[in-house]
Amino acid sequence: MQKQFAPKVFQLGYVALETPDIERARDHYAEAIGMTETAIGHEGESYLSIGYEHHNIVLRQANRVAMGHLGFQLNPGTDLKALVRELRTFGLSAQVKSDSQPGIRELIEVEPVSGTTLQLYTDIDAPAPGFKRTGVSPLRLGHVAVISPEGPKLKAFFMDFLGFWFTDTIAGISNFITCNREHHVVNVVSMPDNRVHHIAFQLKGNASHAMACDLLAERGLPVKWGPSRHTAGHNIAGYHYDPDQVLIELYTDMDIFIPELNMCEARPWHGHYPMAPREWKLTELAAWETEFAFNLAKA
Ligand SMILES: [Fe+2]
Structure with a gap:
């Protein structure tokens, strides 16, 4: 039987990818998939939205192709500091990060296994750039x-x-x-x-x-x-x-x-x-x- 308590997160929010050619990758997600760039980060990262949230894909220039991090949205009202304590009790080091990226003021970063980094947050800006009429334009x-x-x-x-x-x-x-x-x-x-x-x-x-x-x-x-x-x-x-x-x-x-x-x-x-x-x-x-x-x- 499945456990009865509700999950702490309710959706996947974004995936960050590292790419050796950010222009080519941005062209794919903006033109072929049909996403809208909502911000460019301090290090040239591209933040792309499907149509509502600030970002669903993040691209970062790097030497090679790699997984960046995965963002999951926590249930509304989650106390981030209390969750960090809970993560530490679970045996993981975690911290609250402020203003680490546009669109999200506070998040928890945690690496449950080596090489997979998760970001957990309650709130993300919703500039709602709208759904493109061109490209795949997913929901x-x-x-x-x-x-x-x-x-x-x-x-x-x-x-x-x-x-x-x-x-x-x-x-x-x-x-x-x-x-x-x-x-x-x-x-x-x-x-x-x-x-x-x-x-x-x-x-x-x-x-x-x-x-x-x-x-x-x-x-x-x-x-x-x-x-x-x-x-x-x-x-x-x-x-x-x-x-x-x-x-x-x-x-x-x-x-x-x-x-x-x-x-x-x-x-x-x-x-x-x-x-x-x-x-x-x-x-x-x-x-x-x-x-x-x-x-x-x-x-
Ligand atoms: Fe699948």
Whole structure:
């Protein structure tokens, strides 16, 4: 049975990426994805918004491609100083940072495992630059898949400290967990590497997949896998690489998780009922049994 206490965070807010070519990366997120730059940081970082919050993607110039940090929004009214004490009791060093980035006055930075840095905050500015009419123009940032050699420890932090619910695993390698009603907000991928596996944006509707694929193809960006319906989460997902070979997922139709019942809301396309957390095989990635040459498991 799942634990009953509510998660401390309720959504993924932003993903920060380090890139050797910030202009090229900014062009991808601003023009191809259709985000709006809301600020440029002191060190030239680019803050990009999907349409409402101050930022959902942050790009920073660096020597090589790397994962920066992941931002999660804490429940309103969370006492940051008390949470730092709780983190220390949990065995992690953490601190409250003030004015570390535009749009967020105070946040907690913590590194639950080496190489994965999380930022936790209650408030982020909402300049609402609006949703672009060009580019993929997604609705929101939905989830992030993170590769870590310390996958079990990272998953334990999300579940035991932040209160995430476990919803599925693929062969024990991909571990799906959530802090809201979507099937997964984080996918902890246990592999000997430290990087983002993919970043997922939710599209407006299923018809948006065709428009997004056409647009990406026009820009010379191949769609590597899908769109097809997954098994874990049952989202219809299509994947392409950003210019730094960071995998980007565009999805719709994600399963809705009901923690009170430890199952997902029943859907006509579910292969069995109830759709409760389970282990899927590596050969069970696509509900339509779609096969593509691209190996998503090794991406
Ligand atoms: Fe995903």
